Amino acid sequence: MVGSFLNVLIARLPLEKSIIWPSSRCFSCYQPIRLRDNIPIIGYLRLRGKCRNCGATFSARYLWIEVGTGVAFLALFALEVLANWQSIPAMKFDVLSAPSAIPPKQCIFLFCYHAFLLSCLIAAAAIDVEHRIIPPMIPYVGLVVGIVGGALMPWPWPNPTAMGIVNAPELPPGSPWSLSEFWGKIPVGVQMWPFYGPTFEFAPPGTIRLGLLNGIIGALAGSLVVRLVKGLFELGFGREAMGLGDADLLMMAGAFLGWQIAVLSLFLGAGAALVLKILTTIFMRSPAEPTTSPVGGEPMNRRELPFGPGLALGVVLTWFGWPWIGPGTQYIFFDGTIVALCVIVMCVVILAAGLLLRRSDTPEPAPAVKA
Ligand SMILES: [Zn+2]
Structure with missing residues (x-):
């Protein structure tokens, strides 16, 4: 049913139509469309993707988004709730010994919160594939839900805290978290990590203030890292490479998952986008690219490639790879000096990459001479 709603968003948001009126x-x-033909997946299959009234063929996207969302939700539930993928200490819920047991309430909150992010990522990626834009409504609604949810479930929730101190004997208060003896010892919550550790006195663990700051800093970092990379790369490359929709997408992911995951997602996302590009080149006969978007004949060359699907995949990979990526990058994220050094190195590398690619790129056609 969520997938069915995402289909409405995907079909209507890029056209700036209302998503609640009229009905499908x-x-x-x-x-x-009659209620019984509008049943997710079954309705599409029964009519073989055709309109009962006029026989027009509906895009296969309707089916794939519904199936894909269902599978994604199932995988999210299996990994995060049943398997406790992120090893959240307070979420131990033994499904094998008591198969009829209802998962604890915090499992349901965690699932709903993360399922919302997943839905936004699916819708944004699908719209980006078709229209090469990410309508701002998706990331901005996601931003609000991410920050509000984070404030209500502040790190290390649902793990217990006592007087603003994390109840984790492996993590003594006041010790720098970048030290190797603390790698992999940060208790992961619904909000996976605090924005800095050891946490500051003005935002102790388990407080709304920490939750709010986590969401806001995550959103800012996600948006800024894309703008920074975009700005520097384009300065070197001399052409537009990314859209600001990508910045909004990562802003939303940062609000849900924290700034560390948002920043790493960009780099994993760039790799994922490259793999997706190679795979689609190999396995799909390249259809003639339309030069204008179906939306009101607007020029489509806002971006040469849809980066959204790769970026969304990067977010999901970083998120679910966190049990490995987190401990492996902890020495970077909790040491201000190393963070600053990384930012400088990243800026230089991206500027250099842009310049190098400009050189190896085919020369641009000479500008038309004015008569
Ligand atoms: Zn029809």
């Missing part, structure tokens, strides 16, 4: 209808004959 055929894009060709405008007849409302």
Whole structure:
């Protein structure tokens, strides 16, 4: 059902149509789709993707988004709730010994919060594939939900805290978390990590203030890292490479998952986008690229490649790879000096990459001479 709603978003948001009115209808004959034909997946299969009234074919995307969202939710539930993938100490819930047991309440909150992020990522990626834009409504609604949810479930929730101190004997208060003896010892919560550790006195663990700061800093970092990379790369490359929709997408992910995951997602996302590009080149006969978007004949060359799907995949990979990536990068994120050095090195490398690619790129056609 969520996938079905995402289909409505995907079909209507890029056209700036209302998503609640009118009800689902055929894009060709405008007849409302009957309730029984609108059942997710089954409705599509029973009519073989055709309108009952006029026989117009619906895009296979309707089916794949519904199936994909269902599978993604199932995988999220299996990993995060049943398998306790992030090893959240307070979420131990033994499904094998008591298969009929209801998962603890915090498992449901965690699932809903993260399922919301996953839905936004799916919708944004699908719209980006079709229209090469990410409508701001998705990341901004995601931003609000991410920050509010984070404030209500501040790190290390649902793990217990006592007087603003994390109840983790392996993590004595006041010790720098970048030290090797603390790698992998940070208790992961719904908000995976605090923005800095050891946490500051003005935002102790388990407080709304820490939750809010986590979300806001995550959102700012996600947005800024894309803008910084975009700015520097384009300075070197001399052409537009990314859209600001990508910055919004990472802003939303940062609000949910924290700044550390948002920043790493960009680099994993760039790799994922490259792999997706190679795979689609190999396995799909390249269809003639339309030069104008189906949306009102607007020029489509806002970006040469849709980066959104790769970026969304990067977020999911970083998120679920965190049991390995987190401990491996802890010495960077909790040491201000190393963070600053990394930012400088990253800036230089990206600027250099842009310059190098400009050189090896085919020369741009000479500008038309004015008569
Ligand atoms: Zn029709």
